Amino acid sequence: MSFVHFVVDAVREMLRGSRAYWTWLGILAALFAFGALNYFGQLRDGLVVTGMSDQVSWGFYIANFAFLVGIAAAAVLLVIPAYIFHRKDVKSVVLLGEGMAVAAVIMAMLFVIVDIGRPDRAWHVIPFIGRFNFPSSLLAWDIVVLNGYLALNLLIPTYVHFSHYRGREPNLKLYFPVVVLAMFWAISIHTVTAFLFSSNSARPFWNVALLGPRFIASAFASGPALIILTLQVIRRVTDYPVSQSVIETLALIMAVAMQISLFFVGAEMFTDFYNDSRHAASMHYLFLGLDGFAGLRPWIWLAIALNLVAVAILSIHPLRRKALTLNIACVCGFVGIWLEKGMGLVIPGFIPTPLGEIFEYVPTAQEFSIAIGIWAFGFLLFTLLAKASIAIELGKVRASNAQRRDAMTSGPAVAAVAHPD
Amino acid sequence: MSDEREHSDEGDTFSHYRRRFLKGLGTVGVATGVAAAAAPARAAWGGSTFQDAIGDFFQDHYQRMTPEEMKDALARIERKAKRKFGVDITCVDTPPIPGVVFGYALNISKCKGYRDCVHGCIRENNQGRDSQVQYIRVLQMDKGSMNLEKSEHYYDPATVPVEGKFYLPVQCMQCDNPPCVKACPVQATWKDPDGIVVIDYDWCIGCRFCMAACPYWARHFNWTEPQIPAKELNPVTNFIGNRPRPKGVVEKCHFCTQRTRKGRQPACMEACPTGARVFGNLLDPNSEIRHILENKTVFRLKEELGTEPKFWYYTDA
Known part of the structure; x- marks a missing residue:
């Protein structure tokens, strides 16, 4: 019963706010509606409205999907210091990180849903009711790990918030095992997403063992970039205390991850370009162009440049500690990795085709519109989750005394497990 | 034909309920089919009838269909081709x-x-x-x-x-x-x-x-x-x-x-x-x-x- 009050109070808090808050929600909702409208057009006409083809059969949607799984996984960078190293400052923002993971996973799933040709048959993936090709298909693995990660990242914050809502300390002994599971699970979602690509021996550009580590490294750079920017916004627009030490820790993690990520890119470039064998054709297309086709060349060099700016700022201590330069590094790193791991990774895998044909891909306006709708939905979802989370953590939303007594007497099981030891 | 249509090794319970549901729907479908024959609004179900649209949606995997389900599926394919191309095909x-x-x-x-x-x-x-x-x-x-x-x-x-x-x-x-x-x-x-x-x-x-x-x-x-x-x-x-x-x-x-x-x-x-x-x-x-x-x-x-x-x-x- 008190859980129902908890949900109602949380939703009520989400729908309470200043004019600026409502303007922000309104803009996001409008963008989401715009994307949804375009999606209905795609449903009616088919995926022909995208720039994709039999030659380049995955595009902008799957590029965003791969990137967003990385953002979701990066929440673990708050979870580890908070729960393993018992950093109090990090623990105070870990719930926000988990909220971001929820929003990112849902965005990633939406990008897959808009990419499939028959969303009406999505029930075919449900085990037993449909026909789930597990463990053979890596896509089946991805469905398992993404849904599992979503569940874990809903479960833990819900329990903690619910405890705080009733004025209690959550029982760490009870949820610590789930937290540990979520840590390994975070690594698994991005590894499986990398394997989705690297498992294809038909595509030499993806079929490399380094892809998994590369995905993790770049996720641990792009994720903190977004978290750092978000925490600063939260510090500005709410009363929630965000310690500068959290941002400094994340910036340091981002610096190291960015260095490793760029090293991995360099290692791949050396291996392919030194011999310039036929296996390097896609790499050649990406960085230099192939037979006069070079659609991705400016974008990948822009990505490399942005990443180099970011890594330079992050590696120089005074620059990393200054808010302005740190924010520049975060924006550069976020956009740079979005380009490199998104379009820069997905598209060249298809160019040239396994039969040696070069057929380029450019996303259409409709593809962009649908993608904007999904991003807006993710921001909207995170805003709502963060709004409720902050209010509960600040003690603004609390169960009334009557409800608390009610929970004590009528819900002994819940009360017992939630009691601090 | 026969050996191909026997296996329903997985999802037995669900398949069973799904079939019963579809059978019930078939009866309703006949009724709506009669109604639909009178009304000209046929394009509403993606160029299909309501009954066929539902039949398509719940159609089982090829390897799990019973002989009757296969018969229905084949008939639906023939009807769809007739509606779309105006041609009598055999499937x-x-x-x-x-x-x-x-x-x-x-x-x-x-x-x-x-x-x-x-x-x-x-x-x-x-x-x-x-x-x-x-x-x-x-x-x-x-x-x-x-x-x-x-x-x-x-x-x-x-x-x-x-x-x-x-x-x-x-x-x-x-x-x-x-x-x-x-x-x-x-x-x-x-x-x-x-x-x-x-x-x-x-x-x-x-x-x-x-x-x-x-x-x-x-x-x-x-x-x-x-x-x-x-x-x-x-x-x-x-x-x-x-x-x-x-x-x-x-x-x-x-x-x-x-x-x-x-x-x-x-x-x-x-x-x-x-x-x-x-x-x-x-x-x-x-x-x-x-x-x-x-x-x-x-x-x-x-x-x-x-x-x-x-x-x-x-x-x-």
Whole structure:
């Protein structure tokens, strides 16, 4: 019963706010509606409205999907210091990180849903009711790990918030095992997403063992970039205390991850370009162009440049500690990795085709519109989750005394497990 | 037929309830069908009737359908074709023939690059004309090299063959170890006992992971509703092969299951004017294809990937 009050109070808090808050929600909702409208057009006409083809059969949607799984996984960078190293400052923002993971996973799933040709048959993936090709298909693995990660990242914050809502300390002994599971699970979602690509021996550009580590490294750079920017916004627009030490820790993690990520890119470039064998054709297309086709060349060099700016700022201590330069590094790193791991990774895998044909891909306006709708939905979802989370953590939303007594007497099981030891 | 339709090894309980639900719906469907016959508003269900739309939605996987369900599914396909093209087609289920594993051999000395196989295939297998889906791609190659990246896909000279070139037709290799089957998240594609990799077009969710996995670029997606002029529609169809496909699903060469499982040649072999193509039963020691494999120097494309294609190339030399 008190859980129902908890949900109602949380939703009520989400729908309470200043004019600026409502303007922000309104803009996001409008963008989401715009994307949804375009999606209905795609449903009616088919995926022909995208720039994709039999030659380049995955595009902008799957590029965003791969990137967003990385953002979701990066929440673990708050979870580890908070729960393993018992950093109090990090623990105070870990719930926000988990909220971001929820929003990112849902965005990633939406990008897959808009990419499939028959969303009406999505029930075919449900085990037993449909026909789930597990463990053979890596896509089946991805469905398992993404849904599992979503569940874990809903479960833990819900329990903690619910405890705080009733004025209690959550029982760490009870949820610590789930937290540990979520840590390994975070690594698994991005590894499986990398394997989705690297498992294809038909595509030499993806079929490399380094892809998994590369995905993790770049996720641990792009994720903190977004978290750092978000925490600063939260510090500005709410009363929630965000310690500068959290941002400094994340910036340091981002610096190291960015260095490793760029090293991995360099290692791949050396291996392919030194011999310039036929296996390097896609790499050649990406960085230099192939037979006069070079659609991705400016974008990948822009990505490399942005990443180099970011890594330079992050590696120089005074620059990393200054808010302005740190924010520049975060924006550069976020956009740079979005380009490199998104379009820069997905598209060249298809160019040239396994039969040696070069057929380029450019996303259409409709593809962009649908993608904007999904991003807006993710921001909207995170805003709502963060709004409720902050209010509960600040003690603004609390169960009334009557409800608390009610929970004590009528819900002994819940009360017992939630009691601090 | 019978052996094919028995298995319902998984999801038994659910299948049971689903069938009961559909049966109940059938009764309602008859009633609404009668009503719909009176009302002209038929296009409301995506050019289908309410009953057929529901039947399509809940249609089970090919390998799990009961004989009655298969009968209903085939009837729906025929009705849909009638509504869409105004043509009476027949659609049957053609299970594989026991004791047969099909293989293909292609003599590249004889291939002149006419592309008659490509067009014979399109007509036989009801590929979308405007979407230009083609199961066979003939590559024009420089003599002295097997580099696919130097191949010409859209060659269009006044006459073929062109001096200094040879021609390499590529289609689904019906791999014995097919990467596409492993990739599919819903088992909508699988290798039948006669070695042919088939697709249940009504089960495919259109994720296109199989297309990323295929090393021969054999799989094609219906980016839009495939359009075929009514007079060009091949009305002799089967469930797992050449029936008209919906939009949003993957398709590919299936060695003309509607023909070869009834003892006929595939359409590409029939269309080839040079006799470059040899199709047959790999398990029959007296077959022509076995003679070629045993007496000619043959090769397969990308053998290093371990896909074990059942499509061989050879030369007269």
